[in-house]
Amino acid sequence: MSENKIVTLAEDEPLNLDGGGSLSKFKTAYTTYGKLNDKKNNSILVCHALTGDQYVASDHPITKKNGWWSMVVGPDKPIDTNKFFVICPNVIGGCMGSTGPKEINPENGKEFATDFPVITIADMVRAQKLLIDYLGIEKIFCVTGGSMGGMLVLEWLSKFPEMVHSAVPIATATNHSAQNIALNELARQSIMADPNWQSGNYYHSDKKPMKGLSVARMAAHISYLSKEALQSKFGRNLQDKNSLDYSFDADFQIESYLRHQGFTFVDRFDANSYLYITRAMDYFDVSSSNNGSLIEAFKNTQSKILCVSFTSDWLYPTSENKKIVKVFNSLGLNVSFIEIETENGHDSFLLDEPKFFEAIKGFINSTFENL
Amino acid sequence: MSLINENKDFGVIAELIPNNASVIDVGCNDGSLLEYLKEYKNIDGRGMEIDQKKVQLCLAKGISVIEGDADTDLYDYPDKLFDYSILTYTLQATKSPKTVMQQLVRISKKAIISFPNFGHWKIGASLLLNRKMPVSKKLSYSWHETPNLHFCTINDFIDLCEELEIKIEKKGDLSNKKLSNFSGKNFLDSYFNEVGLFLVSKD
Numbered sequence: 001m002s003e004n005k006i007v008t009l010a011e012d013e014p015l016n017l018d019g020g021g022s023l024s025k026f027k028t029a030y031t032t033y034g035k036l037n038d039k040k041n042n043s044i045l046v047c048h049a050l051t052g053d054q055y056v057a058s059d060h061p062i063t064k065k066n067g068w069w070s071m072v073v074g075p076d077k078p079i080d081t082n083k084f085f086v087i088c089p090n091v092i093g094g095c096m097g098s099t100g101p102k103e104i105n106p107e108n109g110k111e112f113a114t115d116f117p118v119i120t121i122a123d124m125v126r127a128q129k130l131l132i133d134y135l136g137i138e139k140i141f142c143v144t145g146g147s148m149g150g151m152l153v154l155e156w157l158s159k160f161p162e163m164v165h166s167a168v169p170i171a172t173a174t175n176h177s178a179q180n181i182a183l184n185e186l187a188r189q190s191i192m193a194d195p196n197w198q199s200g201n202y203y204h205s206d207k208k209p210m211k212g213l214s215v216a217r218m219a220a221h222i223s224y225l226s227k228e229a230l231q232s233k234f235g236r237n238l239q240d241k242n243s244l245d246y247s248f249d250a251d252f253q254i255e256s257y258l259r260h261q262g263f264t265f266v267d268r269f270d271a272n273s274y275l276y277i278t279r280a281m282d283y284f285d286v287s288s289s290n291n292g293s294l295i296e297a298f299k300n301t302q303s304k305i306l307c308v309s310f311t312s313d314w315l316y317p318t319s320e321n322k323k324i325v326k327v328f329n330s331l332g333l334n335v336s337f338i339e340i341e342t343e344n345g346h347d348s349f350l351l352d353e354p355k356f357f358e359a360i361k362g363f364i365n366s367t368f369e370n371l
Numbered sequence: 372m373s374l375i376n377e378n379k380d381f382g383v384i385a386e387l388i389p390n391n392a393s394v395i396d397v398g399c400n401d402g403s404l405l406e407y408l409k410e411y412k413n414i415d416g417r418g419m420e421i422d423q424k425k426v427q428l429c430l431a432k433g434i435s436v437i438e439g440d441a442d443t444d445l446y447d448y449p450d451k452l453f454d455y456s457i458l459t460y461t462l463q464a465t466k467s468p469k470t471v472m473q474q475l476v477r478i479s480k481k482a483i484i485s486f487p488n489f490g491h492w493k494i495g496a497s498l499l500l501n502r503k504m505p506v507s508k509k510l511s512y513s514w515h516e517t518p519n520l521h522f523c524t525i526n527d528f529i530d531l532c533e534e535l536e537i538k539i540e541k542k543g544d545l546s547n548k549k550l551s552n553f554s555g556k557n558f559l560d561s562y563f564n565e566v567g568l569f570l571v572s573k574d
Contacts, residue, residue: 329449336430336434338423351555362430
């Protein structure tokens, strides 16, 4: 179990942002598990996905549920906290204590709301780098994460290659496809179409854009599952009834399930954060600061890498993950690749997938032994 | 297909590889050949393996391995990335041995290829006398369950190399662990070697 910690970073000089502007004295909320050893060579940085947070292996303060990767991180787990010092920060732009739209802007004492600068995945990584510096770690043993977390891993490999001994990017891509952007735009538009969004200034209002955020989550949730998984879990089953109602109530189980996903999400997530973080994902292109060349982007990378994809993931499919492997191969890097067969879709990296766990554990432990 | 004899074959293959070479083992199984070459030749090794259980074994040993298929995934490597590529007892199980061989000599400066020799006298005898597809230690599958798609003889292999303008530099005789320079087809090899092993290259 780890307590949430909050540190103020960029106190001396501001963090310059890709989109212009800067953040100074910003907060990063993070958790740690295990102990940093004397050589300071056993740290693992876990990067969370779009709606994840720093509660990787401890109970979530709002939902009271287990941490989002508690099956992977913990004592005797695939990432064994008896052995490793695990760090998981909430990204900037997030809503669980790191500086983001719902936090107070020190310049005027009000919530940032949409005055918060548009940030990028690279900005998030530069902010994480300041946390790693603050913790006194020169070289991270392993950086890992799935989905957006995987994008952060790729950005770490590109921006701070000398600080990363090994990396496990999972179910991710080097940039967002038109389909990825389209799905995020659908989510943003549903938030902004909610009159309660009030151009982002809803923090002191009784009315919050819960419906818009809820619909955004419902749409996204469909993209996290595979057609097969939805079909086998719900099919055309009816929810607590034996016949159709001929109404717009939730007749089908899948409708009820999605509504539940939407309703519970709004309790723990900030609508403006959702706008900012999805925007950062859409803008992400790890080759963008290298004239579009992925080879250039990773030319200084020396890390040992394991890429993982899932057969039924159509959001960040195997083909996109293999593109990453191909680039690392071209550079002659020590790269491994494994495709886990599962019908659980993109969400697989958050679920109980024993073969996935075995791969991570095998890679991380053997890499540590050969350190 | 663990037809490989670790004690015998690994040593012969290791003899062909200089210290510190970069090596890809295509169809690397559980990574034991790469481990052997790391220990004795300090190679910088990579593996490719189609069977996920074996990929997991490689990962746990610290071997960099791609879950992939020799028929489709060798295209992902740039020209001459490796000093050596190795393909042991896999050629006959590929969909297109011809393109796999072309890819091997493209991605590496030299390729080591071994395969069961269908021209071996026992195989000929089995067909001739029993009218049965041969099953032996090196060819351990019955005809209806074999993953092998393209059997060839040592002479067929030599002909294919000629057709593809691939140079055969050395040949190996695994039964008495001997390597020698290649100087054309040889009656004894094609009849009496159960396994063909060759060092080939293409500039």
